[in-house]
Amino acid sequence: MNLRCFTVGLFQVNAWLIEDPETGACVLIDTGESDEVASELAALTPRPDLRAILLTHAHFDHAGGLVPLQALYPQAETCLPRLERPMFDLLPRQGELFGAPQFSKPCGRIDREIDDDELVRVGALECRFVSTPGHTPGQGCWQVGGHLFVGDTIFAGSVGRTDFPLSDPGLAQKSLAKLMTLPGELHVHCGHGPDTTLAAELKGNPYLAHVRRALGIKEPRGGYARGGNWG
Numbered sequence: 399m400n401l402r403c404f405t406v407g408l409f410q411v412n413a414w415l416i417e418d419p420e421t422g423a424c425v426l427i428d429t430g431e432s433d434e435v436a437s438e439l440a441a442l443t444p445r446p447d448l449r450a451i452l453l454t455h456a457h458f459d460h461a462g463g464l465v466p467l468q469a470l471y472p473q474a475e476t477c478l479p480r481l482e483r484p485m486f487d488l489l490p491r492q493g494e495l496f497g498a499p500q501f502s503k504p505c506g507r508i509d510r511e512i513d514d515d516e517l518v519r520v521g522a523l524e525c526r527f528v529s530t531p532g533h534t535p536g537q538g539c540w541q542v543g544g545h546l547f548v549g550d551t552i553f554a555g556s557v558g559r560t561d562f563p564l565s566d567p568g569l570a571q572k573s574l575a576k577l578m579t580l581p582g583e584l585h586v587h588c589g590h591g592p593d594t595t596l597a598a599e600l601k602g603n604p605y606l607a608h609v610r611r612a613l614g615i616k617e618p619r620g621g622y623a624r625g626g627n628w629g
């Protein structure tokens with residue numbers, strides 16, 4: 399499969415375009431907060447054949463660009479984690495909740511609500527949803543082949559914040575433990591910041607001490623490489 403990353407907006411969200419090289423069919427993981435990704439796609443020649451928009455969660459920086467994308471691709475099926483509906487419905491008020499009304503966004507259209515372990519098929523691409531709630535009620539990851547698109551579940555050397563409205567820190571800890579049961583070699587594409595692998599995070603992420611303890615893995619000697627504190 400072919401991958402292209404668009405890093406957009408004030409919060410430098412990574413939105414990912416995945417193309418099935420056989421058919422040219424594409425999926426997009428997350429939208430950014432504005433019309434930036436839609437403009438990028440519209441400018442490409444040939445214009446990508448976008449069939450599905452898969453959301454990791456519904457914070458405005460990840461889902462706020464849905465309306466311009468759906469105007470450009472009205473036929474694309476938009477998939478939202480089912481448990482994320484309460485956060486999605488808050489999009490028109492999220493800006494005020496975060497103290498910045500300019501980030502309140504219209505909701506756009508959801509075509510399909512997704513449960514844990516559900517598959518979305520586009521061309522030869524099989525996109526499997528892995529529910530990892532905590533950062534938000536329905537935060538999740540999309541696994542496509544050997545790639546895992548994790549939204550704000552985990553970052554290189556850090557994890558998604560759990561001090562936001564509707565966050566659940568206890569649930570986030572359980573989700574991180576669940577994530578670490580997936581193959582360590584999976585290539586992890588974070589919603590902000592650089593890529594990593596699950597194995598690298600299990601080894602050195604300071605927020606995974608509880609997982610290491612449960613698995614009997616020693617804490618790294620000489621301290622951690624702590625990553626950025628993203629949203």
Ligand SMILES: [Zn+2]
Nearest residue numbers: 455457550629
């Ligand atoms: Zn978020």
